Amino acid sequence: MKFKRISLAFILIVLVSFPLVPRYISGWKQETSNDLTRPNFSTTQWLGYEAVSGITPEAKMTWITENLLSFWLGVEAPHNSEAASGYVNDTSIYGDVEDLVLYLDASGTTVTNSSLADRAQEEYDKLIMELGKEDADLTRAAFHAGAMAHYVSQAGVWGALWDESLWGTLNTTIFALFENQIDDGCVGNHLLSDQSSWRNEYFEITVNATTPMTAEEATIDLAEKVFPLAQALGNNFNTSATSVEDWSEPYRADVGYCLNRSVEAIINALEQAMTDVNWKYLSVPTPTVNYSNETGEIAIPELKVNYTDNNGTQPLTDALATNAEFYYVVHPTDFYGNYQTPYRTDAGANLTYSSANETWYFSEEFVPGLTARTDHSIVLFFQMTGSAEFYSERSEMFYVNYFFINVTKPSISYNSKDRTLDVKNIRVNIPDFPELGSIDPSEANLHHWYLYTRGEGTSLTEETGVRAYNTWGDQINGQLEYNESDETWYSIDNDIGWVFTQTLQVYFVVVRFNVSGIPIGFFKQSIGGSQRFYTFVENASSTFTTRDHQITISKPKLEYNQETQTVRIWDVTAHTDYKNLTLDYEMIEGREIWDQLEDKRMARWKIFLYDGIASSRYGDLEWDPVNEWWFAEDIYVGTFPDNNYYIACKIVNLNVNVTTSPYGPPSDYFHISRPIPIVYWILPEIFLAGFVVLFGWLAWYRPKKKKEEREASRQARIGRTLKEAQESSQFTSLEDE
DSSP: OHHHHHHHHHHHHHHHHGGGSOSOOOOSOOOOOSOTTSOBOOHHHHHHHHHHHTSSSGGGGHHHHTTHHHHHHHHHTTTOGGGGBTTBSOGGGSSOGGGOOOEEOTTSOSEEEOHHHHHHHHHHHHHHHHHTSTTOOHHHHHHHHHHHHHHHHGGGSHHHHOOHHHHOOOOHHHHHHHHHHHHTTBOOOBTTSOGGGOSBTTOOOOOOOOOOOOHHHHHHHHHHHHHHHHHHHHHSOOTTOSSGGGSOHHHHHHHHHHHHHHHHHHHHHHHHHHHHTTOBEEEOOOOOOEEOTTTOEEEEEEEOOEEEETTEEEEOOTTTEEEEEEEEEEEOBOTTSOBOOOEEEEEEEEOEEETTTTEEEEEEEEOSOOOTTEEEEEEEEEEETTBOOEEOOOOOOEEEOOBOOEEOOOEEEEETTTTEEEEEEEOEEOTTOGGGOBOOTTTEEEEEEEEEEOOTTOOOSSSSOEEOBOTTSOBOEEEOEEETTTTEEEEEEEEOTTOOOOTTOOEEEEEEEEETTSOBOEEEEOTTSOEEEESSEEEEEEEEOOOOOOEEEOOOEEEEETTTTEEEEEEEOEEESSTTOBOOHIIIIISOOOTTSOOOOEEEEEEEETTSOEEEEEEEOEEETTTTEEEEEEEEOTTSOSEEEEEEEEEEOTTSOTTTOOOOOOOOOEEEOOOOOHHHHHHHHHHHHHHHHHHHIIIIIHHHHHHHHHHHHHHHHHHHHHHHHHHHHHHHHHHHO
């Protein structure tokens, strides 16, 4: 019974207290980001960003504008606790905004539930604690500023003020329509959107006079300003409206009022937080710069830098400045000369302070970090304890030409036995900077050699020539080392054993250098005939040719099977004199070669007559991975005539001349002989009968035939003669008559 009485009492307490605990509060719309590296842009982010943008000068707010990701995640954290990860140890205290309200009595003057203001003040306290540190973590400070902004701004929407004991049940469906239709006006999608889209197309923020106050005070002040409109906004929402454009002008104006006051409340809290820690912000003018292309020296005339805090505006001295530097900004162009996105480099130098004039300047001096034949500008960078980092506007651009660097012709030595290449005796200096002397590794950021070829029939891929590749498609190059004793660069014992000089090709070495921070380069004629500028310098050696591999092939072991008339060979091995490598399956067939080469590798057998005359019978060898030799089986020789034969093998890689490479040593002879078939025995009789017929035709029949032809011809001539004589006698007798 005691338990039941306690339970009943607890239930009564809950029922009595229930009207004070909201069932659904979301305030201004806040989305949950799927990707916290680019938080969603929703109404609360818009209001927070409007507040930050509304504080002037901009230099005052760089601690947030340089850490916008942290600020936006802070804005989201009251709705989504995961957004707080990395900024606080206990993220569970976030994601609580829907449980918070700010209720006033019926007159709108007395706070009856301050949970929202209390939570805003907690974040405010964390903000000033972090921002006031000498080594403040500005990313964490920006996060707490964002979280505070969310809590404060919620008092500007009627859902957070809706006390059901005064106004009846909150219609959460209507409130969802209300907040979603406002949020639909947010143009941007996420943090990485263009900042010009960080706005709401339905409402324009116009900040009136602000009064710095704590977050708790700002939250309550906002609630008191919005309270007179809250009940009407909830009761008079047009449920048939599909967007803000369907709202009545008075209703839309009242909502605009609430949004503007929400932004002002955030500004009030931020301003008070910076006042509490005596936040300092810098005022740095846009610098001017003088640059000489003859000497490479840069100068920055004197300029004043001030800081402002609770005590007013004062000069920034070298005693107060923790950073006072300048950096180069490069303005690159594309091929057509169009400017691309400029970028700030890490190259620069410290500025000098003049106590007499209370100014900062930089005397004429060469400062490495410039890019040849490119426009540059500079930015100034200042910071002091209790301020954010500050970068000035960029100076006007200045053009940087280039300096000539001298690289001597490299000496090369090719060891044809070991197939190694030495590159030596390279000296590098910049005549315009004699104080540098010979360029050493501390100054050169590029010091390489490259193997090139000028090959007939190949298209030039670079103006220098064609980069050389080995059999396997590897480019041949290496890094040069520096010899301090004679101030020369070199590279020795470079193995180029897989490089093969094809017909009508020669090789040469190109060495290239670049010097850190000094604008150097040279012009060289391109393939099309025009001049092209390179941001390095180079020189080429004399030419040389490589020695091909010498391959030793073992004598094949052979077995001839007379019954099946087949031959098999085995135990065939091959080695190249380059590192005594075995030409196994991997070397001949398995390993991929450079795709620009024709694969002429082979492991082949061929049959020869005993006197070395090659037959037309050949084939591919197979690899035995167990015994690690080449072999061939079931070579049919049944069509070969009787004789002595042998088999030799040819195994070559792509580092030999395939067409002139000889076959290896011959195997033992194998002899082909067969029984004479019966047709061979009857051949003599056939030949004898043929001879008798031929002799009879030549000795009797043919002479007889010719004799008969001659007799017939003689009788024909006699007949013609008698006939002519008779005709002649008859003609004479008629004439006499």
